[in-house]
Amino acid sequence: xxxxxxxxxxxxxxxxxxxxxxxxxxxxxxxxxxxxxxxxxxxxxxxxxxxxxxxxxxxxxxxxxxxxxxxxxxxxxxxxxxxxxxxxxxxxxxxxxxxxxxxxxxxxxxxxxxxxxxxxxxxxxxxxxxxxxxxxxxxxxxxxxxxxxxxxxxxxxxxxxxxxxxxxxxxxxxxxxxxxxxxxxxxxxxxxxxxxxxxxxxxxxxxxxxxxxxxxxxxxxxxxxxxxxxxxxxxxxxxxxxxxxxxxxxxxxxxxxxxxxxxxxxxxxxxxxxxxxxxxxxxxxxxxxxxxxxxxxxxxxxxxxxxxxxxxxxxxxxxxxxxxxxxxxxxxxxxxxxxxxxxxxxxxxxxxxxxxxxxxxxxxxxxxxxxxxxxxxxxxxxxxxxxxxxxxxxxxxxxxxxxxxxxxxxxxxxxxxxxxxxx
Numbered sequence: 052x053x054x055x056x057x058x059x060x061x062x063x064x065x066x067x068x069x070x071x072x073x074x075x076x077x078x079x080x081x082x083x084x085x086x087x088x089x090x091x092x093x094x095x096x097x098x099x100x101x102x103x104x105x106x107x108x109x110x111x112x113x114x115x116x117x118x119x120x121x122x123x124x125x126x127x128x129x130x131x132x133x134x135x136x137x138x139x140x141x142x143x144x145x146x147x148x149x150x151x152x153x154x155x156x157x158x159x160x161x162x163x164x165x166x167x168x169x170x171x172x173x174x175x176x177x178x179x180x181x182x183x184x185x186x187x188x189x190x191x192x193x194x195x196x197x198x199x200x201x202x203x204x205x206x207x208x209x210x211x212x213x214x215x216x217x218x219x220x221x222x223x224x225x226x227x228x229x230x231x232x233x234x235x236x237x238x239x240x241x242x243x244x245x246x247x248x249x250x251x252x253x254x255x256x257x258x259x260x261x262x263x264x265x266x267x268x269x270x271x272x273x274x275x276x277x278x279x280x281x282x283x284x285x286x287x288x289x290x291x292x293x294x295x296x297x298x299x300x301x302x303x304x305x306x307x308x309x310x311x312x313x314x315x316x317x318x319x320x321x322x323x324x325x326x327x328x329x330x331x332x333x334x335x336x337x338x339x340x341x342x343x344x345x346x347x348x349x350x351x352x353x354x355x356x357x358x359x360x361x362x363x364x365x366x367x368x369x370x371x372x373x374x375x376x377x378x379x380x381x382x383x384x385x386x387x388x389x390x391x392x393x394x395x396x397x398x399x400x401x402x403x404x405x406x407x408x409x410x411x412x413x414x415x416x417x418x419x420x421x422x423x424x425x426x427x428x429x430x431x432x433x434x435x436x437x438x439x440x441x442x443x444x445x446x447x448x449x450x451x452x453x454x455x456x457x458x459x460x461x462x463x464x465x466x467x468x469x470x471x472x473x474x
Contacts, residue, residue, distance in 0.1 A: 061167050062242050065123040077120030080157075084116045084150035085109070091146040102146045111140035112147045116154045122161040127175055130158040134179050138186050155183075156231045163235020164242070176235070180228045187224060191217055266435050273436075345379035346406060349415070352390045353404055359394050361402045361419075369408030378464045381440040382406075382415045385448075388437055389417035389460035396421075399457065412446075412465045420457040437462065 065073070088108060102108055115136045122129045137155050141148070159176055166172025293314055300307045349365065356363035374382070386404060393399050399421030407414040434450060437460070441448040446464040453459045 060243055060246065062165060062239065062246075065165070069123055073123050074120045076157075077117055077122070080119055080150060080154055081113055081116045084112045084147055084154075087149050088112050088147040101144060103143050107143065108145055108147070111136065111143065111145040112151070115140055115151045119154055119157055122158060123165050126158070126162045126165045127171065130162045130175060130179060133158040134182065138182075141186070141190070152227070156227055159228065159231040160235040160238075163232060164238035166239070169239075176232055180232070183228065184221075184224065187220065191220075263435070267439065345376065346374060346382050346413075346415075347379075348383055349386050349404060349406060352387055353402070356390055356394065356402045361394070362400060363402040364404070366403075366405045367408075368405065372408050372413065372466060374413060375467065378413065378444055378466070381444055381446075382413060382462065382464060384440055385437050385460065385462045386415050386417055392460075393417070393419045393421060393458070401457075409463075412463045414461065414463045416459070416461045418453060418457060418459045 103111075115133055118129045118132045118136075133154055137151055140151060145151075159179060162172050162176055166175070296307045296311055296314070353363045353365040390402065390404070393402055399419035401420045403416075403418045405414075405416040407416065437450070438448055441462050441464070444464050446462060449459070449461045451459060
């Protein structure tokens with residue numbers, strides 16, 4: 052399947068910036084070729100024979116280099132134009148050869164790097180290279196009889212001078228065309244791999260986003276089920292109290308008023324919990340039933356940490372408050388997740404858990420001396436659950452490394468104004 056995908060991939064066309072760069076490249080190459088033509092006239096070195104007229108020389112020089120301004124937009128067409136003009140210019144003995152050769156190299160490379168149809172690009176490059184070697188053979192065959200007798204007067208090597216010149220020319224062309232083909236193919240493969248990496252990174256980001264969303268929805272379902280149990284409890288209590296009120300309504304109006312007040316308070320609490328439940332419930336689905344737990348069970352979490360080998364302490368500060376059941380459960384669950392993270396990820400030796408009953412809120416504070424950032428996975432299910440539970444009760448959550456080392460989780464839950472206090 053991967054091979055099929057690679058064969059079907061087509062490299063996107065050049066961007067506007069790349070087209071502008073090609074424009075400047077073509078114009079710059081043409082300007083340098085004209086300078087090279089001027090220098091060739093200045094030296095009088097016409098290697099291909101007597102040159103044509105001046106305007107014709109200018110024409111061939113511009114015609115072989117200027118098409119590079121379209122090299123990435125129409126790579127195959129550019130290569131064909133440059134190749135045909137290159138051979139025609141040499142056939143006409145145009146004196147500029149250096150930058151014309153570089154223009155041919157650039158066009159050949161571009162077809163390998165940007166050709167959309169890979170089979171066509173491969174055949175076209177091989178065809179052009181074969182044609183160039185055929186032209187080189189024709190050139191040698193035509194010019195070999197016109198070599199001056201004293202052209203190699205100083206030759207002293209073991210290889211015949213004419214053969215040495217031919218072999219040298221062939222080797223140079225093999226290197227030039229070989230590099231143009233190789234680097235063009237390498238550039239296309241590199242672009243394909245970059246595309247595949249970007250696609251894989253995008254798939255990974257999408258998968259992570261979906262996982263985070265599923266985790267959030269799962270936590271909200273579990274929280275909503277816990278709140279549902281609380282609401283059901285209060286409604287059941289209201290039914291019992293209403294039944295008791297009905298029985299004593301005529302005989303003992305005082306007890307009836309007390310029962311009605313309790314019903315009123317339970318109704319308010321139930322409505323408040325129901326609002327929270329509807330606020331966090333986003334979808335339905337199977338979820339594991341939550342284990343019952345409240346602030347009174349935080350001590351069990353500390354004992355669990357001690358059993359695991361940590362030096363764990365628990366401190367309760369302030370006068371204890373009769374917490375709403377959902378708040379008590381949320382505080383317990385936040386503490387439970389923080390202690391679990393410390394045991395699994397922090398590598399800590401010390402754990403300190405504190406419960407503070409403040410004037411208008413209750414606070415749970417869990418700190419350890421483990422690796423800073425050990426529980427800082429912002430997309431982890433633990434922090435998502437903590438955040439959802441605290442947000443459901445309009446509270447605040449702080450997580451992060453401590454100044455002196457270790458990690459801290461602190462959650463604050465606001466309390467109802469009429470929350471009662473116990474001795």
